[in-house]
Amino acid sequence: MGQTIAAFIDKYGIGLYIPRVHITDIIEVLILTFLIYQIIIWIKNTKAWMLLRGIIVLAGFILLAAIFKMHTILFIARNSLTVMATAAIVVFQPELRRALEKLGEKQFLTSVVPFEQNREIRFSEETREDIIRACFAMGKVKTGALIVVEQAIRLTEYESTGIQMDCLVSSQVLINIFEHNTPLHDGAIIVRGDRIVSATCYLPLSDNMGISKDLGTRHRAAVGMSEVSDALVITVSEETGAVSVAQGGELTRSINEAELRVKLEEVQHKSSETNRIKAMWKGWRKHAKKNN
Numbered sequence: 201m202g203q204t205i206a207a208f209i210d211k212y213g214i215g216l217y218i219p220r221v222h223i224t225d226i227i228e229v230l231i232l233t234f235l236i237y238q239i240i241i242w243i244k245n246t247k248a249w250m251l252l253r254g255i256i257v258l259a260g261f262i263l264l265a266a267i268f269k270m271h272t273i274l275f276i277a278r279n280s281l282t283v284m285a286t287a288a289i290v291v292f293q294p295e296l297r298r299a300l301e302k303l304g305e306k307q308f309l310t311s312v313v314p315f316e317q318n319r320e321i322r323f324s325e326e327t328r329e330d331i332i333r334a335c336f337a338m339g340k341v342k343t344g345a346l347i348v349v350e351q352a353i354r355l356t357e358y359e360s361t362g363i364q365m366d367c368l369v370s371s372q373v374l375i376n377i378f379e380h381n382t383p384l385h386d387g388a389i390i391v392r393g394d395r396i397v398s399a400t401c402y403l404p405l406s407d408n409m410g411i412s413k414d415l416g417t418r419h420r421a422a423v424g425m426s427e428v429s430d431a432l433v434i435t436v437s438e439e440t441g442a443v444s445v446a447q448g449g450e451l452t453r454s455i456n457e458a459e460l461r462v463k464l465e466e467v468q469h470k471s472s473e474t475n476r477i478k479a480m481w482k483g484w485r486k487h488a489k490k491n492n
């Protein structure tokens with residue numbers, strides 16, 4: 201049998217290049233796999249995936265131009281490549297800086313290998329009911345609140361703008377956080393699964409001109425956050441006590457308990473990927489429309 205295989209290789213394998221694999225080659229492949237994996241995670245967790253999407257569309261366009269031999273487009277593409285790369289670096293400078301800062305952190309090794317057991321876990325019914333209870337209790341006494349319920353897109357960059365926490369969601373804790381004149385009441389909290397992971401977070405403000413003028417920055421921040429992620433953002437107005445929800449760049453104002461429950465149930469059970477793509481697509485379209 202062995203001889204047959206050897207004879208077969210001798211006969212048909214002539215001219216084939218069979219590389220010798222050394223231990224260093226294996227280590228190199230492992231290092232590259234690890235680095236590529238980390239870059240993919242970084243892209244997924246930041247706005248960089250939008251850039252990636254843009255690059256894919258652009259690459260498709262250039263491919264079509266190459267197939268149909270559109271020389272002018274190819275010439276422009278070739279010559280603007282360096283400019284585009286520089287522009288991307290400038291636009292994504294905050295994300296790149298944060299990624300490099302992370303490299304310098306002490307707990308880098310423990311955090312870079314993301315054993316993300318909780319990644320896809322949706323929040324429990326207790327969490328859902330506690331959020332509803334807290335929002336309407338705060339509404340009754342006109343305590344302002346801003347709660348970001350994270351979905352498939354990891355909100356790491358917004359989380360880091362606030363004070364890191366690791367606390368099980370409960371209505372009492374939520375009410376306590378947003379109590380006036382307490383250190384954590386300002387800004388937003390981020391809820392991941394059943395836990396509050398950060399408080400006093402700063403969210404991106406929406407530049408949507410359609411947002412009612414009687415709403416201030418809390419509601420604008422809620423819409424802004426929902427434009428750049430698939431998160432469900434709940435606000436409690438300090439002025440009116442009304443509870444509103446922002447998702448996919450849309451703000452649904454003054455909802456009641458049952459409506460908030462439906463909204464939370466939707467994100468609790470929907471497929472994360474479908475949800476993410478739908479919400480992002482909606483947000484992106486609104487943004488594109490606005491800019492046209």
Ligand SMILES: Nc1ncnc2c1ncn2[C@@H]1O[C@H](COP(=O)(O)OP(=O)(O)OP(=O)(O)O)[C@@H](O)[C@H]1O
Pocket residue numbers: 344345346385386387388401402403404405414415416417418419420421436437438439440
């Ligand atoms: N970019 C932001 N990120 C997170 N929280 C924000 C942001 N901007 C404002 N806030 C929160 O909103 C509060 C100010 O709310 P403001 O009165 O301007 O908004 P509003 O939409 O009118 O809400 P309300 O009806 O509660 O008054 C701030 O104290 C802060 O807690």
